[in-house]
Amino acid sequence: xxxxxxxxxxxxxxxxxxxxxxxxxxxxxxxxxxxxxxxxxxxxxxxxxxxxxxxxxxxxxxxxxxxxxxxxxxxxxxxxxxxxxxxxxxxxxxxxxxxxxxxxxxxxxxxxxxxxxxxxxxxxxxxxxxxxxxxxxxxxxxxxxxxxxxxxxxxxxxxxxxxxxxxxxxxxxxxxxxxxxxxxxxx
Amino acid sequence: xxxxxxxxxxxxxxxxxxxxxxxxxxxxxxxxxxxxxxxxxxxxxxxxxxxxxxxxxxxxxxxxxxxxxxxxxxxxxxxxxxxxxxxxxxxxxxxxxxxxxxxxxxxxxxxxxxxxxxxxxxxxxxxxxxxxxxxxxxxxxxxxxxxxxxxxxxxxxxxxxxxxxxxxxxxxxxxxxxxxxxxxxxx
DNA sequence: ACCTGAACACCGTTCAAGT
DNA sequence: ACCTGAACACCGTTCAAGT
Numbered sequence: 525x526x527x528x529x530x531x532x533x534x535x536x537x538x539x540x541x542x543x544x545x546x547x548x549x550x551x552x553x554x555x556x557x558x559x560x561x562x563x564x565x566x567x568x569x570x571x572x573x574x575x576x577x578x579x580x581x582x583x584x585x586x587x588x589x590x591x592x593x594x595x596x597x598x599x600x601x602x603x604x605x606x607x608x609x610x611x612x613x614x615x616x617x618x619x620x621x622x623x624x625x626x627x628x629x630x631x632x633x634x635x636x637x638x639x640x641x642x643x644x645x646x647x648x649x650x651x652x653x654x655x656x657x658x659x660x661x662x663x664x665x666x667x668x669x670x671x672x673x674x675x676x677x678x679x680x681x682x683x684x685x686x687x688x689x690x691x692x693x694x695x696x697x698x699x700x701x702x703x704x705x706x707x708x709x710x711x
Numbered sequence: 712x713x714x715x716x717x718x719x720x721x722x723x724x725x726x727x728x729x730x731x732x733x734x735x736x737x738x739x740x741x742x743x744x745x746x747x748x749x750x751x752x753x754x755x756x757x758x759x760x761x762x763x764x765x766x767x768x769x770x771x772x773x774x775x776x777x778x779x780x781x782x783x784x785x786x787x788x789x790x791x792x793x794x795x796x797x798x799x800x801x802x803x804x805x806x807x808x809x810x811x812x813x814x815x816x817x818x819x820x821x822x823x824x825x826x827x828x829x830x831x832x833x834x835x836x837x838x839x840x841x842x843x844x845x846x847x848x849x850x851x852x853x854x855x856x857x858x859x860x861x862x863x864x865x866x867x868x869x870x871x872x873x874x875x876x877x878x879x880x881x882x883x884x885x886x887x888x889x890x891x892x893x894x895x896x897x898x
Numbered sequence: 899a900c901c902t903g904a905a906c907a908c909c910g911t912t913c914a915a916g917t
Numbered sequence: 918a919c920c921t922g923a924a925c926a927c928c929g930t931t932c933a934a935g936t
Contacts, residue, residue, distance in 0.1 A: 531918090531919095532918060532919065534918095534919070534920080535918075535919060535920090538919090538920085558908085558909070558910090559909085559910065559911095560908085560909065560910075561909095568920075568921085569920060569921040569922055570910085570911080570912090570921085570922075571911095571912080571913080571919090571920065571921060571922075572919080572920055572921075574910095574911075574912080575919070575920080580910090671890070674883065675883070675886065675887070675890060678870075678873050678880055678883055678887055679869070679870075679887060679890060679891070681869075681873050682866070682868075682869025682870050682872060682873040682887075683865075683866075683869050685869060685872045685873065686865050686868050686869040686872065693865055696861065696862070696865055699862065700862070700865055700866060700869075703858070703862060703866060703891075703894040703895065704866070704890075704891070704894055705894070706893070706894035706895070707890040707891055707892070707893035707894030707895075708890065708893070708894075711898055718899090718900095719899060719900065721899095721900070721901080722899075722900060722901090725900090725901085745927085745928070745929090746928085746929065746930095747927085747928065747929075748928095755901075755902085756901060756902040756903055757902085757903075757929085757930080757931090758900090758901065758902065758903075758930095758931080758932080759900080759901055759902075761929095761930075761931080762900075762901080767929090
């Protein structure tokens with residue numbers, strides 16, 4: 525029983541470069557970006573891209589995973605700084621605003637909740653962090669006790685996706701969050 | 712000054728066939744469906760497809776237009792049958808449920824609100840029909856007076872898009888509509 | 899006026915050959 | 918163990934040639 529070998533240095537480096545370049549290209553061209561173009565700009569052969577990311581889903585997943593992790597961390601930070609309802613509101617704001625950076629990524633973001641991709645771990649952490657924020661706002665009596673993290677995730681994901689579609693809709697972002705929170709608020 | 716000639720019979724027929732086949736193929740494969748495949752199954756050359764629909768947007772737009780028109784008509788029918796809030800709820804239900812038929816079409820549906828595509832006429836009719844339903848529910852005191860059709864369109868579009876992403880999310884559809892209406896309801 | 903289908907440049911995916 | 922790059926089948930788009 526030997527330990528699994530650490531990846532070779534060049535492989536590790538190629539993976540990192542691919543991720544950097546992919547983040548750049550996807551930010552430019554959206555989720556439909558050409559994989560060939562990414563490999564080209566990363567200075568590696570197509571086979572190398574495929575070795576590291578067997579499918580487009582996997583590559584986008586790696587990008588999304590980083591985003592999930594960041595947002596999960598932000599949830600905890602906001603909980604430490606702000607009162608319950610304000611923390612929740614601020615987090616929804618950051619969540620829905622940030623998606624636009626990767627145009628067209630919001631849909632796969634939503635879909636990632638189900639399957640058991642490697643993305644699932646990050647996605648779960650993200651959702652649990654949001655759930656904690658929600659639970660806190662329920663304990664304080666701000667939010668109805670009968671809504672769960674899944675409701676929050678779906679509604680916020682809807683706003684994130686919609687504001688991603690056009691500048692006109694993006695301008696409504698904060699208002700849409702308010703309206704959604706209105707539906708979740710205890711009365 | 713002569714009248715613009717009516718399109719030739721074969722052209723008219725090809726257009727109709729293309730639309731039928733496109734509806735079928737898009738229902739099967741989603742909005743990313745192969746245009747080549749559509750032309751093939753319609754029994755026409757690629758050039759013919761391009762002559763009738765200069766861009767993929769235009770083809771999808773023609774499909775969406777039909778959907779918009781149907782939903783606009785439904786809004787008026789529901790208004791005649793049901794009390795204000797129930798009519799609005801039923802319409803949102805049909806709207807969010809129907810999108811799944813054309814997987815991946817919801818995003819372009821949302822985006823179509825802005826540009827001045829030929830789609831705009833149908834889209835406007837659709838939004839105005841929804842607006843009338845909304846106004847009625849405001850007149851009866853069920854819905855807050857300060858929300859507008861744009862809010863409704865964005866929130867409902869968000870739900871439609873999200874439930875389109877996975878069966879798990881689709882199962883929450885009716886609940887999400889309830890929550891959204893909760894945010895719009897007068898208190 | 900309208901249609902066909904071949905031609906072009908591109909893409910995603912695979913895989914033999916290299917180091 | 919990992920990488921390269923050519924090969925394959927496909928796609929969207931254009932356009933000369935047909936009727």
